[in-house]
Amino acid sequence: MLTDRQLLILQVIVDDFIRSAQPVGSRSLSKKDEISFSSATIRNEMADLEELGYIEKTHTSSGRVPSEKGYRYYVDHLLSPQVLNKQDITIIQSIFAERIFEFEKIIQKSAKILSDLTNYTSIVLGPAASFNKLKRIQIIPLSKESAVAIFVTDSGHVENRTFYLPPTVDASDLEKTVNILNERLTGVALEDLNDKIYKELAMLLRQHIRNYDLMMHTIADSLKMPANEKLFFGGKTNMLSQPEFHDIGKIRELLQMIDHEEWIYPLIKNDSAGINVKIGRENKNSAMENCSLITATYSVGTEKLGTIAILGPTRMEYSRVISLLQFLSKDLTSVLTNLYQK
Amino acid sequence: MLTDRQLLILQVIVDDFIRSAQPVGSRSLSKKDEISFSSATIRNEMADLEELGYIEKTHTSSGRVPSEKGYRYYVDHLLSPQVLNKQDITIIQSIFAERIFEFEKIIQKSAKILSDLTNYTSIVLGPAASFNKLKRIQIIPLSKESAVAIFVTDSGHVENRTFYLPPTVDASDLEKTVNILNERLTGVALEDLNDKIYKELAMLLRQHIRNYDLMMHTIADSLKMPANEKLFFGGKTNMLSQPEFHDIGKIRELLQMIDHEEWIYPLIKNDSAGINVKIGRENKNSAMENCSLITATYSVGTEKLGTIAILGPTRMEYSRVISLLQFLSKDLTSVLTNLYQK
DNA sequence: AATTAGCACTCGACTTCAATGAGTGCTAAC
């Protein structure tokens, strides 16, 4: 469809605009080393590219700016995969330098470092606790009327819930219940706990426990796991330094979105494995109109665990960001696989 | 020092400016009901007030704007305590409507509601976990090399740490240790644990445990509690709607500060009990130059637990915010006292 | 037939200028 020359021009326009944030004119293009033809020729080609929807003018006599379609084409076909420099690699690897046992710390550090390296906003979706397998349940009475239930998973994740414990429940029953739960539920994924309690343990509990009904509901209730995994951010304010965000209204909209975690999930979830690029309105979100989101998944073994993402302006350094995410997600996956898949 | 008329004028200027965000001129002042003298008189008085440093001009021929000193005087002497309307009271009390067992939920909801009611940013400093008394320690091995230690406090707060557990430590020793810890440390404040372990338990452990040294250090290490209490925010982006923040640089500075929790602590800690107002540069923080911070403390019984604060522009509705904070902190204190002081 | 030089034209960005009006300070009259 597009001639080689048009491709070249499109690529140079996108590259230049990503660098400078200024509309690109035919004259400045013609001066580039890669380009050997005159500005008039470029103007003709640009007119064609514009007609095809790959580039746009900001006003009648301005230079050209990539359209979303242009970025999309650029990302899909023109991206020259950038090799990370040693410094970047060292910095990323520093995430794993310390002996860290907790997911969260690693994840958090990843978010911080990603945003520092890119100057964009990073979003890391932590591992879904619901996949973890239960290791131990503990119930500890606090007062006459309340107790705290603690759930430890095989990955070392600890969940806890304080709940109302009617004084009518006696200690030995509680103990028995906990024993039964531990016996029967160890190794079960958190998300399946509730189901399993009702389906398989109801009978058993009924046999042994006096206050069976109350007990079951109380515990099952407190087991309603949070629907969403934890999100970590880095560089929330980095977008404020991007020249495209001079408008406070836009900024407010964007920051407001970032501060509403529940609005972020739909953006970064449900992405297939590997790198995923969503440009501008592809994100189906008005606050993201001038933003692109690049996501990558990380796993333990073959099981997808979470997502790391970079949120930047559509005029984002796609090549660099993709390389960084690829590298980090690979590292994360291998470190986590080593650590937890034994 | 100041005449009654000067006080009146200062008060009306501050009130008006808080409402309109526009410099106040002598003519518009003279039209107010409260004011019965001519604009020329007002001009004379304003000149005096300016000389004394209570008000300022933005340029030679502009109306007047309160200075920090002016706000300070206003807050200290001219504030007409505002009575909260019923709606506000209802909304605040809705925080406690549900039966909630966890501090965090209450605190979080308080932050949200405060920012909604004021349209400023709210900051709530959660209760210092370190004051809580230990209820139970549990150590649960995860793999050959790691285990998680769980600390439950009498308030239902759960802390956990994953740590490296050398394979050389055997199970019975671990159990013995945990038993000893529980026996000796229950009721001790979290912040004193470390001390107590080294001073009082070292001997005891040495007698019973083979790998005593290693064990002790591992556990004591994982007991290093986070130095700071948790912070909760509401309305982080509210400041973006304030007309004084049209400058992106200023906004960035402010938001950046808000996102660095460690920079927030010094601002809201170390305040004496009760309401505390810091205006502009009184906060000793360049990002806060045009902001005021109003804080209030809440307690259980007589023990100060945490702080609730509102961050707004210096042109803030002091009267309303102070009333809200007073009311909420009183409610928080009484609810928490009922809940936990038994 | 493709490329390029040349040129008229467009339009945002910036500057200048004058008009407007909300504000001031000062003086003199009340």
Place this chain on the structure above:
DNA sequence: GTTAGCACTCATTGAAGTCGAGTGCTAATT
């Protein structure tokens, strides 16, 4: 002591003009 009156200041607004980087089109060149 208060106020009316007046000259003065200065931010804001809008109109007019210049500049320059850009375009599209046409005609000459390769």
